[in-house]
Amino acid sequence: MDAYVVDAFTDRAFGGNPAGVVVLDAPADPAWMQSVAAEFKHAETAFVVVGGSEDGFGNGPAEQAKPLRWFTPTTEVDLCGHATLATAHVLGGSQRFDTRSGELSCTVTHDGMVEMDFPRIPSQPTRAPDEVTAGLPGVTVEHIARGEFDLLVQAASATEVRALQADLDLLARIPARAVIVTAPGDRADIDFVSRVFAPGVGIPEDPVTGSAHCALAPWWSAALGRTAEGAELVGEQASARGGLVRMTLRGSRVGLAGQAVTVLRGDLSAG
Structure with a gap:
């Protein structure tokens, strides 16, 4: 093989x-x-x-x-x-x-x-589990939502996301595949930043997560007022290795x- x-x-x-x-x-x-x-x-x-x-x-x-x-x-x-x-x-x-x-x-x-x-994955607002705020020290939680697989947490700034030292033991207790932490972009060439933690499925921090952007694309298209069919977004996953994901809205689908x-x-x- x-x-x-x-x-x-x-x-x-x-x-x-x-x-x-x-x-x-x-x-x-x-x-x-x-x-x-x-x-x-x-x-x-x-x-x-x-x-x-x-x-x-x-x-x-x-x-x-x-x-x-x-x-x-x-x-x-x-x-x-x-x-x-x-x-x-x-x-x-x-x-x-x-x-x-x-x-x-x-x-x-x-x-x-x-x-x-x-597939496009919508996220619905939800109450933050206690482990979220404790597991994300230094993050100002502005919004929290749950999608099909993951919990999405919007922070106040990209600086908070980049500097985050997550408590993985606490995040592993959350009943979700992963916790996505995201904030508006801090450079002209990106619309938002994110990091993804999935210790519950054996991944402390995922370097670049394509499936998370199935939820991030509709979330940020609504937040940024760019909801038209064919709207394009660029996200930076700000892990140590890092990477860019380009997204296009396609009705019930997302182009990555x-x-x-x-x-x-x-x-x-x-x-």
Whole structure:
């Protein structure tokens, strides 16, 4: 089996968010996939089943959507952006993936940008759990909302988000996949900043989280008054590795786009 490590949402090696990508010729046992993801230790490892066309990746005009699954080191997740981007980067061309969040489509453009079509995730205002304010010292919580997967916390400033030293033990108690902390952008080229903490699923801080931007895009489009179809936003995930995510509003969907760099390719022999 071919296995890769791809840095997603970046144009340089060792930036963005690293993802494992394992290319399978048939579905694999979930327990085995979980063991591989634990071995890789990346935030997510993607497992994609390809067909038997000439290029080895099942690419063809009439191909069906390829099964795609994502695992953190401790659990399978329902939606992952950066590992999907990494998979599309490895396979190239136009791809359709059959996932736990429905069909996702991706296209690699001539300049290496990967454009993805993802579900739009609305967030509804909610009361802040006690662990939020205690787990985010130094953050002025202006708004808090809950989406399908994550808790979204809007802070007063990008400075607070960038300087945050989160209490991961407290955040792990919150019944959500992740806690997204976000604030208006502090540079002319970005609309907002964010950081994502998911200790409850084995990810202390995720470097760049594509799926979080499915919730961040509609949140900030409303906050910034840019709700028209086709409106574009740029978000910076301000982790140590960092990365940019470009978003486009498409009705009930969100277009996500970013670049990727392959840093490792090898043979996965354990089975």
